[in-house]
Amino acid sequence: xxxxxxxxxxxxxxxxxxxxxxxxxxxxxxxxxxxxxxxxxxxxxxxxxxxxxxxxxxxxxxxxxxxxxxxxxxxxxxxxxxxxxxxxxxxxxxxxxxxxxxxxxxxxxxxxx
Amino acid sequence: xxxxxxxxxxxxxxxxxxxxxxxxxxxxxxxxxxxxxxxxxxxxxxxxxxxxxxxxxxxxxxxxxxxxxxxxxxxxxxxxxxxxxxxxxxxxxxxxxxxxxxxxxxxxxxxxxxxxxxxxxxxxxxxxxxxxxxxxxxxxxxxxxxxxxxxxxxxxxxxxxxxxxxxxxxxxxxxxxxxxxxxxxxxxxxxxx
Numbered sequence: 338x339x340x341x342x343x344x345x346x347x348x349x350x351x352x353x354x355x356x357x358x359x360x361x362x363x364x365x366x367x368x369x370x371x372x373x374x375x376x377x378x379x380x381x382x383x384x385x386x387x388x389x390x391x392x393x394x395x396x397x398x399x400x401x402x403x404x405x406x407x408x409x410x411x412x413x414x415x416x417x418x419x420x421x422x423x424x425x426x427x428x429x430x431x432x433x434x435x436x437x438x439x440x441x442x443x444x445x446x447x448x449x450x
Numbered sequence: 451x452x453x454x455x456x457x458x459x460x461x462x463x464x465x466x467x468x469x470x471x472x473x474x475x476x477x478x479x480x481x482x483x484x485x486x487x488x489x490x491x492x493x494x495x496x497x498x499x500x501x502x503x504x505x506x507x508x509x510x511x512x513x514x515x516x517x518x519x520x521x522x523x524x525x526x527x528x529x530x531x532x533x534x535x536x537x538x539x540x541x542x543x544x545x546x547x548x549x550x551x552x553x554x555x556x557x558x559x560x561x562x563x564x565x566x567x568x569x570x571x572x573x574x575x576x577x578x579x580x581x582x583x584x585x586x587x588x589x590x591x592x593x594x595x596x597x598x599x600x601x602x603x604x605x606x607x608x609x610x611x612x613x614x615x616x617x618x619x620x621x622x623x624x625x626x627x628x629x630x631x632x633x634x635x636x637x638x639x640x641x642x643x
Contacts, residue, residue, distance in 0.1 A: 343562075343564040345497070347452035347496055347498075348451060348452050350451065350452040350453060352452055352453060352456060352496075354564065355558075355559070355562075356456060356460070357456075357493065357497070358558065359555070359559075360460045360463060360464070360493075362551060362554065362555055362558075363464060363467070364463060364464070364467045364486065365551070366547065366548060366551045367464075367467040367468065367470065367471055368467070368470070368471075369544070369547050369551075370471055370544045370547065370548065371470060371471040373540045373541075373543050373544040373547065374471075374540050374541055374544050375471070377476060379476050379479075379518075379521065379522065379525070380470075380476060380479050382518075383470055383476075383479050383480060383483050383518065384470060384471065386483060386514070386518075387467060387470050387483060387486060390486060390487060390490055390510075393490070393502075393506075394490055394493060394494075397493075397494050397497050397499045397502055398497055400497070400499065401497040401498060401499070401575075402564060402567065403565065403567050403568055404567040404568045404569075404575065405567075405568050406575065406576070406580055406581065406584050407584070407589075409499050409501070409502050409576060409581060410581065410584050410585060410589055412499070412502050413501075413502065413505060413581070413585075414592060414596060416505060416506070416509060416510060417596040417599065417600060418596075418599065419510075419514070420509065420510075420513070420514050420600070420603075421599050421600055421602075421603035422603075423514050423517060423518070424517065424603050424604070424606075424607045425603050425606050425607055425610070427517060427518070427521045427607075428606070428607040428610035428611050429610055430521065431521060431524065431525075431610075431611060432610050432611065434524075434525055435613075438525070
């Protein structure tokens with residue numbers, strides 16, 4: 338069966354890889370908007386995780402389309418980096434919250450704690 | 451079937467993404483992100499990435515999100531006084547980002563040409579075996595670097611979450627090792643003959 342370059346075969350059905358890329362772009366934009374307009378630092382961290390997940394979807398979709406496993410390997414690397422980022426970010430956040438309860442990142446404009 | 455799965459879980463992922471941005475309480479944001487991650491895990495399975503699916507469910511939706519939930523529970527309810535949104539300037543910036551990505555989308559939909567797939571044996575695509583061969587041969591150094599990254603992150607998190615004045619008390623550190631017989635004497639008050 339002939340497949341166009343952007344199509345992938347799932348079972349006995351063909352799916353366009355474009356749909357996955359559109360979904361990933363939408364999720365990435367949602368995460369970027371969240372980082373830009375939300376005030377709560379915890380929610381901003383969650384939105385960064387959302388953006389990293391959207392990038393993972395792109396990597397895995399291209400890995401499938403190109404029949405090349407490197408995309409999946411780098412998706413795993415992204416997960417590791419995301420886990421490290423979440424751990425350090427949450428530790429900093431908990432440290433800040435020990436000093437005072439912050440509900441707005443714009444209040445954290447000085448480095449004296 | 452496959453397209454039904456794609457549209458269903460793509461819709462769920464988008465709904466979760468909207469929830470992440472729009473909900474006011476952090477606990478609902480975190481649970482929306484769990485929804486996004488589980489939906490994306492199903493899409494990974496659709497893209498025959500079985501190992502990435504398992505890691506996404508166990509590590510991401512399991513461990514990382516439990517960490518977020520833990521911090522939300524630790525902080526207690528945060529009452530955002532006034533608006534949940536930041537200043538108008540960041541709203542304008544968000545509009546600029548949306549416009550830029552709309553441009554990307556338009557160009558992607560109108561003129562993208564996909565490279566034709568690589569040739570090769572695809573019977574093991576996405577299995578643990580194929581991933582392991584990739585991680586331990588071609589990408590050995592990045593793989594080892596991620597372990598160093600995780601170590602540094604763990605040490606940094608422990609250092610950051612240490613309270614000031616939280617050093618172990620000197621008597622705990624310098625307590626001399628005592629034999630079991632000494633402890634028994636201390637507990638019962640009877641010296642063994």
